[in-house]
Amino acid sequence: MANQATTTYKVTGSRKAVSDLWKTLQGMNVNTKNVWLNELADFYGIDYGAKQISVRGHIYWAEYEEDDENTLLSFETESAWDACTELFEEINHHLHDELSISYRVCECGCEVYYVHDEGSFFPEECCVSSNGKPFEDAYDDVYDTVKDAINEWVSKTGIEQGERTEEQMVDFINEYEYENEETYFYIRVFTFE
Structure with a gap:
């Protein structure tokens, strides 16, 4: 498939x-x-x-x-x-x-x-895929808010958001280069139809 x-x-x-x-x-x-x-x-x-x-x-x-x-x-x-x-x-x-x-x-x-969503079943804003240290392996784990996902990344890496907006921070996280090429943490924001 x-x-x-x-x-x-x-x-x-x-x-x-x-x-x-x-x-x-x-x-x-x-x-x-x-x-x-x-x-x-x-x-x-x-x-x-x-x-x-x-x-x-x-x-x-x-x-x-x-x-x-x-x-x-x-x-x-x-x-x-x-x-x-x-x-x-x-x-x-x-x-x-x-x-x-x-x-x-x-x-x-x-x-x-x-x-x-026709019935308020899926209020979560985003999901995260991650792999490698310091993250847990995750395949599309949903998060209530983008801020929650950002906070998870910040807590694991110790890198602060600083003056970046949420959108800038999502881009920063998704493009971040780790020492190990197999490590990643991607925040994917849902589009709501």
């Missing part, structure tokens, strides 16, 4: 529609094996080839929560290059447009970081 995008989805809506998608995923043995997106499209009768919808990826985890008032289906995908949101829009059409679909996409190879 090409560069992989990791996407976290939060799906709400009518109990019937959310439950339908969850039961479909359970029937495809989600959480015990990968649910391939092309197989999910086939299940719902979506001609992804004709509609030019990417289905290159899989769901590797899902969880369903229900109480008296709300239903929430959460799941995560790995897909090629970017999120496969068009597929889930088509599934929503199949389920009578009764779903509200929010998602957060992280794809470090192409620096794709964005959020589409």
